[in-house]
Amino acid sequence: MSLYVASLNSGSNGNCYYIGTQDEAVLIDGGISCRETEKRMKRLGLSIKKVKAVIVSHEHGDHIHGITTLSKKYSLPVYITPKTYENGKLKLTEERTFSFHSRDPFRIGSLTITAFPKFHDASDAHSFIVSSNSVNVGVFTDIGIACENVIHHFKQCHAAFLEANYDEVMLEKGGYPQALKNRIRGGKGHLSNKQAVQLFTKHRPSFMSHLFLAHLSRNNNSPKIVKDLFFPVANQTEIIIATREKETKLYHIRNADGKTLMPIPEPEFIQHQLSLFN
Numbered sequence: 001m002s003l004y005v006a007s008l009n010s011g012s013n014g015n016c017y018y019i020g021t022q023d024e025a026v027l028i029d030g031g032i033s034c035r036e037t038e039k040r041m042k043r044l045g046l047s048i049k050k051v052k053a054v055i056v057s058h059e060h061g062d063h064i065h066g067i068t069t070l071s072k073k074y075s076l077p078v079y080i081t082p083k084t085y086e087n088g089k090l091k092l093t094e095e096r097t098f099s100f101h102s103r104d105p106f107r108i109g110s111l112t113i114t115a116f117p118k119f120h121d122a123s124d125a126h127s128f129i130v131s132s133n134s135v136n137v138g139v140f141t142d143i144g145i146a147c148e149n150v151i152h153h154f155k156q157c158h159a160a161f162l163e164a165n166y167d168e169v170m171l172e173k174g175g176y177p178q179a180l181k182n183r184i185r186g187g188k189g190h191l192s193n194k195q196a197v198q199l200f201t202k203h204r205p206s207f208m209s210h211l212f213l214a215h216l217s218r219n220n221n222s223p224k225i226v227k228d229l230f231f232p233v234a235n236q237t238e239i240i241i242a243t244r245e246k247e248t249k250l251y252h253i254r255n256a257d258g259k260t261l262m263p264i265p266e267p268e269f270i271q272h273q274l275s276l277f278n
Contacts, residue, residue, distance in 0.1 A: 002254045008040045010214040011244030019130045024109040031062040034069035040247040056080040058122035059088030083124035119144040121188040144188040146199040159210040159253040165190035166220040214242045
């Protein structure tokens with residue numbers, strides 16, 4: 001009962017997260033180049049052959065930059081909503097392009113993925129829970145606020161990627177144009193350190209073993225600020241800073257108590273093989 005998890009890159013220069021079992025995996029987003037994805041996986045001892053699909057959260061370039069090449073080179077299916085596909089202007093073949101629907105779990109091999117909507121300034125933005133053998137790993141980045149969807153799914157996670165994008169004082173005093181500052185903190189942009197630590201302290205489940213702090217701003221945040229906020233309240237949860245410079249280590253996420261956690265709602269798992277072109 002376990003999943004293997006790593007951040008290959010996290011930040012405005014590209015986002016890509018690896019989640020899988022010993023035999024198969026998915027990438028959440030593909031915002032770095034195919035070559036860089038290959039290099040980083042190789043350094044972790046991971047085979048690209050284990051990756052069975054790329055799942056796309058939204059159409060911003062730092063989440064989709066490498067997807068077309070990855071899909072073409074390795075014949076990888078890409079799971080993406082029709083609106084995200086249209087606005088991302090990706091060039092994918094019909095046979096490798098599949099849609100998914102909010103709150104409708106779908107299977108990729110032994111992995112179950114549950115997508116749910118979030119507040120972000122994209123056409124059809126989603127976050128995800130990836131599950132296998134009673135272990136849940138969540139990806140909560142590019143979220144303007146910790147809405148009820150985010151809170152509910154965060155409570156299900158043995159491990160999570162959580163956005164801690166900016167320090168409020170650094171953003172306010174920094175050199176960004178006022179319009180960009182307002183976009184970042186306006187409820188459909190990004191989550192601040194303060195918002196992230198509030199979500200973590202109020203809603204972390206007792207069984208959460210790892211928290212990856214993700215999508216840190218280069219100009220409006222620092223690993224030291226984030227560590228000083230999260231480490232004192234971490235308790236038994238290991239805190240990992242996911243950076244824009246390199247991959248994290250590969251972490252083994254286990255369900256220590258063996259309890260089965262059912263995502264809510266609880267429909268039958270349905271695999272959606274719906275071409276966007278039908």
